[in-house]
Amino acid sequence: MGGCGDCTRGTGRVGREERDAVARGVRLYEAAQAVVGDHARAVEAVRTALKPIHDAAVKRELDAISVTRLQDVTEGRLRLGSVEREGFGTVGRVLETSPYRLRQIPGVGQRTVDQMLAAARQISQAVRETVAVHIDVDRPEPRTTALVMALHVLVEAGPPAQRAVERAAALPERLGALLADARSATGRFRLLLAGREKKARALAAVAEIRSLVDEAERSGLPELLAQASVDLLRGAPSDVAAWVDFELRSADYYSLLTEISGRLPDTAASEGFLPEEIAERVRAQQLDDAHRRVSLRGYQAFGARFVLAQRKVILGDEMGLGKTIQAIAVLAHLAAEGQSHFMVVCPASVLVNWTREIEARSALRVMVLHGPDRHYAFADWKGRGGVAVTTFDALRGLPTPGGGEVGMLVVDEAHSVKNPKTKRSQAVAVWAERCERSLFMTGTPMENRVVEFRNLVQMLDGAVADSLGERDALVGSVAFRKAVAPVYLRRNQEVVLTELPSLQHTDEWEELTESDEAAYREAVREGNFMAMRRAAYMRPEDSAKLDRLREIVREAGETGQKTVVFSYFKDVLGVVEAALAVGPTAGIPMFGPLNGSVPAARRQHIVDAFAEVPGPAVLVAQIQAAGVGLNLQAASVVILCEPQIKPTIEHQAVARAHRMGQVRPVRVHRLLATGGVDERMVRMLEEKSRLFDAYARRSAVAEATPDAVDVSDIELARRIVEEEQARLGVTGEGDAASA
Known part of the structure; x- marks a missing residue:
């Protein structure tokens, strides 16, 4: 028992x-x-x-x-x-x-x-x-x-x-x-x-x-x-x-x-018309999203898988398809696999955008290697890991990595290193050789320039570069597509964005140059709110915002798109016109400026002429004059030179292009400067812009009287001027009423 x-x-x-x-x-x-x-x-x-x-x-x-x-x-x-x-x-x-x-x-x-x-x-x-x-x-x-x-x-x-x-x-x-x-x-x-x-x-x-x-x-x-x-x-x-x-x-x-x-969009188009054997290998590639905070579209997930499966590639998606998000998805996947160090190289004009996107779209640590403290930041990154973001020029002064140290090198605006004789190209080539994975990103259709394209490919895969011949570079050439398929993926908006037309807003945060800073500090000292808002354009020979504006117009022009540039200020539009009249954008037809002194009939004539030009063109317009009443659906790129005091002004201006009759996605780029008046305006107006103002815009009364639902201009200006004078430690010589 x-x-x-x-x-x-x-x-x-x-x-x-x-x-x-x-x-x-x-x-x-x-x-x-x-x-x-x-x-x-x-x-x-x-x-x-x-x-x-x-x-x-x-x-x-x-x-x-x-x-x-x-x-x-x-x-x-x-x-x-x-x-x-x-x-x-x-x-x-x-x-x-x-x-x-x-x-x-x-x-x-x-x-x-x-x-x-x-x-x-x-x-x-x-x-x-x-x-x-x-x-x-x-x-x-x-x-x-x-x-x-x-x-x-x-x-x-x-x-x-x-x-x-x-x-x-x-x-x-x-x-x-x-x-x-x-x-x-x-x-x-x-x-x-x-x-x-x-x-x-x-x-x-x-x-x-x-x-x-x-x-x-x-x-x-x-x-x-x-x-x-x-x-x-x-x-x-x-x-x-x-x-x-x-x-x-x-x-x-x-x-x-x-x-x-x-x-879903056409599968072959969303996969960049890759040969089936490569497409199959890409589809089989797993994609870990544990460190990612953004959902991917089907074509974006395929792009990230392509980068992982092929290891050293060029992602040449048309501007506006989310190349940055695809890159972040790859970094997040590699981090989940145990990789700890990554390097992003980009123009100075998009450095802030990269850091903000990585922080917003992933759980990855980001470190900026730029400015006088970049070597200390580099040592910190080397010890603790994360995503380092630096510029082409700064990369030249950083120690090159040993084999296997860096999980992936990402090069944005990679067409900037197409000339192998430049020091920046040589620095990128060394890093690409030392990294097991490299991602070059460019929205410029490089396949039409076979010599330059081959130079980029040479940094990634010498065998593929050697196989490229001039005769293979004909637009749409099957032979060319097949030859570059192991290293090159490009998709176009009209075939992968099935919900066209769409609207994409991008805040382009720029760091002011020393010249910009000097002009801005002077405006703050004077207590001149309006001068503070346009200070970033007042010394055009060294303007961060103006440099980014030129890049956007150039990229739009290379893909045949029309651009409308809005500013509140007439003198800013004059600076923009002069800047676009020289350099890579000089050949793009220019229209305007549209401002309050142009009669209504004349305004429409200018808009019609702008729309009738085949291919790219630029229309510059004062936002108060062209933001209401005109149809600008010929434009698929909108640039806002500065944030507006009333969110309704921005909404109405964008609505001129994003409206019935628009056949392409509309991309809106709002140019913003870090650390000053732009940042304070965006922060102060954020809640109104997102909720209350959105409700108001759906009200017939509010639409007729936008002043009734916006923050007071005078009060906003006074608050910002006082805060900026305190931040910069300057004594006010004027009054915010000069706004």
């Missing part, structure tokens, strides 16, 4: 331990089920909201397609003259009419009706699969508001929720089977009564459950699942907040919408 008692006591202990393990497994199982279910319901809510909008878009498209297109589908077999004469002029009209009514048309029999409807349905299906829904932020209505609010749930939940769903998806099936097998081990008597085989299976299942749950808890999975469920069940605080968030993160919304709707 004593032996049996010991056995019973041992079984009892085992039963308690197993019950605890199984209970933990059940909690993980239920949490995984909950996340998967919550995500499925959120996705279904988007599909439900999308359907009526998509159906309406399909109907509009079909109502615009002539009935004569049915002949194309049937290879001209249909005779449709009588059909058109009876008022059935579009494919949509045919589809919404009953077969009986169609048979009443003179000369139309059953066979013709059958052929006509079959062809119409074929066209309808093609339209249904390809038509993209465009969300109009300027004309919100109940259906689009419902869609935006449904999307908001998934966008707000973000990459962590997606990561939770992916990890949770396989758990229910795996845990469900184990929990069923382990049931016998959850009670003392169940375990005693179970047969030897069943008992062994139950104890093995419990052991596997314990191991699985222990691993999940070590990796923080229960907390990830719990947070994801909370986020997926949390709706938008209001429709206004959802619309504002959509404006701020429209790329994330459209990315989700494209994924959920299944209307």
Whole structure:
């Protein structure tokens, strides 16, 4: 009896331990089920909201397609003259009419009706699969508001929720089977009564459950699942907040919408028409998002995988497709794999942008190696790791790394090192040779300049460079594409951004030059708010903002895009005109300036002439004069020379280009200087611009009286002038009223 008692006591202990393990497994199982279910319901809510909008878009498209297109589908077999004469002029009209009514048309029999409807349905299906829904932020209505609010749930939940769903998806099936097998081990008597085989299976299942749950808890999975469920069940605080968030993160919304709707861009185009063997290798490449804080579009994820799979490459995506985000995705993946040191080399004009993007889009540490303290910063980076960001000129003075020390070298605006005779090119070449992975980024279509392109490729892969011949460099050459495929990926906006037209805002933060700083300090000392706002342009021979403006115009010109440049100040526009009239932008046609002294009729004549020019052109305009009333949809690039006091002014100016009739994505670049008046204005106006002002712009009264919803000009100017005088330690000689 004593032996049996010991056995019973041992079984009892085992039963308690197993019950605890199984209970933990059940909690993980239920949490995984909950996340998967919550995500499925959120996705279904988007599909439900999308359907009526998509159906309406399909109907509009079909109502615009002539009935004569049915002949194309049937290879001209249909005779449709009588059909058109009876008022059935579009494919949509045919589809919404009953077969009986169609048979009443003179000369139309059953066979013709059958052929006509079959062809119409074929066209309808093609339209249904390809038509993209465009969300109009300027004309919100109940259906689009419902869609935006449904999307908001998934966008707000973000990459962590997606990561939770992916990890949770396989758990229910795996845990469900184990929990069923382990049931016998959850009670003392169940375990005693179970047969030897069943008992062994139950104890093995419990052991596997314990191991699985222990691993999940070590990796923080229960907390990830719990947070994801909370986020997926949390709706938008209001429709206004959802619309504002959509404006701020429209790329994330459209990315989700494209994924959920299944209307993806052409696969070959989004993969840069790579040869299949390379594309397959890229698709198989894993992409870890543990250190990333941004969702990727399909083509962006492919681009990041391409960089990882091919190791040393040029990413030549057209400007505006998110090359920086793709680079950050690669850095985050390599960091997750254990790499600790990365180097980004870029022009000084985008140094601040890089640091801000890395901080905002990832959990990676970033260190700026620029200025007099760059060697101390370099030593700190070498000891602690992270992403170092430096300029081409500063790179020349940094110690070159040993093999394997740097996880990846990223070179932005890589066309800047196309000449191998320059010292900056030679410095980059040495770093590229020492790093196992290198990513060169350029939006300039280098494939049209084979010698320069070959020089870049030479730094990455000598064999590929040697294979490039002049005859292979013809635009669109299959031979050229195949030759450069191992190292080169380029995608164009119109084939990968299926929701065109889109609107992309970029704040271009620039560090003032010494000359800029001197002009700015003088304006602060005088207490002249308006002079402070335009100080960055008053010494054009050494202006950081002006240099970046020229770069944007040049890049837009190289891809055939038109640019409109807005400023509040006439003298700034004069400086811009003079700067663009020389150097790489000299050949681009210039129009304007549009300002308050130009009669309304003359303004429209200038706009029409600007629109009619084939290829690139630049229109310079005072924002008060051209920001309201004119349609500037010929422009797909908008530059704001400085932040405006009233957010409504910026919104209205951008709306001149981003409106009905725009056939290209609109990119808005707002030029901002760090540390001074621009930064203070952006910070002070941020909340109004995002929420209250967004609501006001949807009010007819506020639209008519924008002054009623903006911060007082005088009060804003006085506050900023006083704060800047205190920061710089200068005694005011004027008054903010000079604003």
